[in-house]
Amino acid sequence: MNRTHLAALLALAAFEAHAQSLPNPGGMAPDTPRMETGNPPKDHANTQDKLFVRQAALGNRAEVELGKTAQQKGGSEAVRQFGKRMQADHAKAGDQLLRLGKKAEPSVPKELDPEHVRVREELDKASGKDFDVAYLASQVRDHQKTANLLLWEMSFGQSADLTKYAADTLPTVMEHLEIAKQQLTAITSAPMPER
Numbered sequence: 001m002n003r004t005h006l007a008a009l010l011a012l013a014a015f016e017a018h019a020q021s022l023p024n025p026g027g028m029a030p031d032t033p034r035m036e037t038g039n040p041p042k043d044h045a046n047t048q049d050k051l052f053v054r055q056a057a058l059g060n061r062a063e064v065e066l067g068k069t070a071q072q073k074g075g076s077e078a079v080r081q082f083g084k085r086m087q088a089d090h091a092k093a094g095d096q097l098l099r100l101g102k103k104a105e106p107s108v109p110k111e112l113d114p115e116h117v118r119v120r121e122e123l124d125k126a127s128g129k130d131f132d133v134a135y136l137a138s139q140v141r142d143h144q145k146t147a148n149l150l151l152w153e154m155s156f157g158q159s160a161d162l163t164k165y166a167a168d169t170l171p172t173v174m175e176h177l178e179i180a181k182q183q184l185t186a187i188t189s190a191p192m193p194e195r
Contacts, residue, residue, distance in 0.1 A: 053108070057094060059149070154170075
């Protein structure tokens with residue numbers, strides 16, 4: 001290999017290393033301000049940040065509303081207390097998210113998304129143990145999705161505030177998920193009462 005080839009390979013390797021340290025321009029909206037090409041300011045939200053704020057805000061809103069329902073209709077004290085905690089924790093998390101995500105200018109609907117409307121309708125028809133099982137099963141699903149959403153933001157988000165929010169929120173979401181799983185297991189594995 002001659003010197004020209006070696007110099008070209010070294011230059012290519014240096015360029016690739018530099019390119020990997022830059023934010024992914026594929027995730028940037030066309031109107032992203034740039035200090036230099038492909039290097040947006042760190043406090044500017046990218047498309048992933050906007051989508052994250054929207055989806056996380058919808059999830060928080062659903063958790064607050066379904067938590068209120070669980071406090072009213074829960075068949076067990078444990079489910080009513082879990083609903084109370086979901087309402088409080090997700091109201092706080094939702095307020096914090098919307099404050100931090102303001103720069104992202106997300107389009108967050110004021111109503112529940114269709115999936116959570118369906119869950120609410122299902123819960124409205126249930127009572128007692130059936131309500132508890134349906135509510136806790138929805139909590140397991142929702143918290144698994146939320147954990148994945150937070151990990152996605154931590155990996156692909158650009159806003160330092162939002163990625164920090166995701167990292168700070170993940171342990172609480174995992175704790176909620178574990179509680180929901182434990183309560184669901186306890187309810188569904190309990191022996192049926194004899195008649």
